[in-house]
Amino acid sequence: MSTRGLENRIELLQGTLDLLILRTLVLGPVHGHAIAKAIERNSEDVLLVEQGSLYPALHRLIKRSWISVEDGISENNRKAKFYRLTPKGRKQLAVEVTKWETLARAIARVLQPTK
């Protein structure tokens, strides 16, 4: 059942996972599973995230001090790690968003040169 509709999904471009994680954390601290869910839901299930790949990405962001980690209690009352955007991460998000928009515009112009 879960394999159905896979053909409509798009594999994430290299590096875009970081952007998506940062964007997700703008609304406040979130734990790992919830981040995965949020990305899938917000992209209307178009973006395919192999959920496991979230974790190396999260650690990469911690190492760069773009996010921090804290203990908390999840919605179903379990202990969980909550990830929070640091001020540095917030700035980085702005940079990444700009970069992404530039890229997207550029690709759009290439695809519709008549415009």
Place this chain on the structure above:
Amino acid sequence: MKRRRHLNHLDEEIREHLEAETQDNIDRGMTPTEARLAALRRFGNVTVVREETYNVWHPVWLQQVLQDARYALRALGRNRRFAGTVIFTLALAIGMNTAVFSVIEAVLLRPLPYPEPDRLVWLAAFDRGYQPENDNHIGQADYTMWSSRTNALESAAAYGNQDLPMMVFGEPSQERVASLTGKFWELTGAKVELGRLFVPGESHAMVLSHVLYERRFHGDPSTLGQVVSINGFPFIVVGVLEKGFRFILPQQSFSGDQVRDIDAYIPIPPVLLTLPPMGQQAWEDLVQQVGPAPMWLNVVARLRTGVSLAMARREMDSIYKSIVLEHSPTQHVFDRFTGWRMSLLQQKLAGSAQRALMVLLAAVLFVHLIAIANIANLLLARAAARRREIAVRAAMGAGRTRVIRQFLAESLLLSSLGCAMGLLLAHYAISMMVRLWPQAIPRLAEARLDTPILLLTLALSCFTGFVFGVAPAMFLWHSNLHDALKDNTQTSSGSTLRTRVRKVLISVELALAIVLLTGAGLMMKSFWRMNANPPGFNPESILTMRVSLAGRQYATWPEQQSYIRTVLSRLEAIPGIDAAGIVGQTLHTNVKAEGLASETPAAAFSAIRAVSIGYLRAMGVPLIAGQWPSDNQMLDEVLVNESFARSLSRKGDVVGRQVSGGFLNGRIAGIVADFKYAQMDAEPTPEVYASYELAPLTNPMSIGLFIKMNGDAAPHIEALQKLVAAVDPTQPLYDAQTLQQSLSDSIAPRRFNLFLMGVFAVSALVMALVGIYGIIACSVTQQTQEIGIRMALGADRNNIMGMVLFEGAKTTASGIVVGLLAAIGLTHLMSSLLYNVKPNDPLTFLAVSLLLIVTALLACLGPALRASLVDPMLALRNE
């Protein structure tokens, strides 16, 4: 620390994640099992996730390197004997190489520790007729004349060294003093730690070396301004040189003098720098009035910027010609027999050591080659044993780079362990060389493991490790791995090529070893020849000491003679002393024999030695012809040595002839055998022995005492020293030792070379033997089945032993033949290091070949015995 905390929670977090996802799936209506599987699928490979997260914190390459290193350690730990042999061989080779490199670097390559060392030149005169290879030294008048005329040299200095008695706090000692003039301080960049340097024109001032300051003045700063007497003249201590200053310029040494450092510096009295020329009676009289000065000078100078050595030589040539034209021969030392030479100071200092060091360098490179051949051999054997392992790893999907990296890890581990041990070895070797032979080579004391040497060694061992790692891996990768998997016996025809390669390597090793052994053998034979003495001459039983009669109380002959007579009569009165005698000065000059014209000018050039009659008795030299002088003082009779007689004998009988030259004028009473009293490796030269009482007066008068002891009853050396010192406590007694010790000191450079060459040759021999043992033992193991078959077919144990020994002999023989051929070509390069031995001495070649054959066969004997004890049943069943 932070990373560990993050990673510790990772597993828990992944579990939570999977549970949450499973719960979501159950909420969507899946069964728990389905839900769990779906969650796992969504998540992906947990192990990969964990590894990747881990890799965020730890770089991948580092992990893999650590993994390779761990694996390499384990692999080598399983093969301790292999690893130990390789590490030991490498350590030996690297240690010896590094030690020799650092000596070469210090002696030949390192710039002199003086400012602008590449522009410093050395100037000397030499005799065209007599020993043109030896440097003489320049007279003060000549120095003054040309140093004022030169344009090519921007500054020049002259100095001379003398051993002079110094009286400090009422205690006499003999110190080596350098007398200076010109810009010596500027040329050497010497700085004081205390006080000041003396200036041109100053006299009776003294600058102490730091060593003397510590030794005689106990490092007391109040030494400055104190008055110290040198040879009876007062000198004021004006300064102490910095601890780091080293006097490494060439020194003038008389036969029997020990090479030593300069203890103190004094100015040459300015009045002596003009006239009269040194060495004449007027000059001697002046020295008695103004203070000590050396007979001859050494000259160092700095080339003006942009002036080449050739230009300076041309200028010197014209100055020299004009000096000869403008002055009478009494005013300068140059005459038609005198030439001069100018060379870079660095080259002059390296001079004699250069050839010896190059031979040693070649020798140590040979040892290194043998070590490399040995290690290559071991690695080939090991690679063969690992063929299956590699095949299995390749079959399991290991990539080529991964396999090569594994091999590389092992060999780099081996080579870095070997390198570390080698450096340790080199460190000890260098400090031992510096301690044992400090004066064997100029500047040897400066040898140490410094950065360029360390870098060179590291590069060498990394390169070795790289080659030895990659080569076997490539070799294996290209061989057919499929066969390796199928093949479960150790022997296969494919290994014959490898065996042949290994045998060639062994032959090369043996060939290199025989070259080294021949070199060492030739040097040993030279050494033995040097130690051969005429019958009756036994340097072990002859005690020597020296005294320097100085100061105004010895300004005239009667005082000096009465001192000498007192000392000799007191010594001869002691039971246990067979004879005692003295040698005063030695004059080198032409000796004419009446009624005989000498064959060549050189042959008539003799050393006239001023001795007491007891000297020749103390030496125990046998009389060959004629008789001992009839009177006991030999005032009008002289003795000559065999070389002198030989140089004249074709013109008739020598005994009874009247001879004259220098202070000598007397009848030849007898001929004594040639003997060595100072320089062990000097060829005997013509000598005439005349009474010291006829020799001209000098002050200080340096006297060598020679005392022949009588075996058991011999008095103690300290007791004799006391007895002689008691005659006049103000005169320092020094260099007390047996003649044997003093002779063996005279060949310290040769001992140094022989020792190193010996060490290299023995290491080479041992490595070659280990190599041949290894290959024969290995081939016996490989041939176990063949041996079994042969035995089953009726070969007895002797046949089998013979077969194995023959195999060893074949390898040895080819190595020896090649080695002997190479040795014949190479040994002539070391002829300057030999004494009385031809570079192609057949006896040495024979002895060395025999030694190698015997030891090689002994090395094969073990495996041969093992082969003969093979049980044919077991060997055959083993298949």
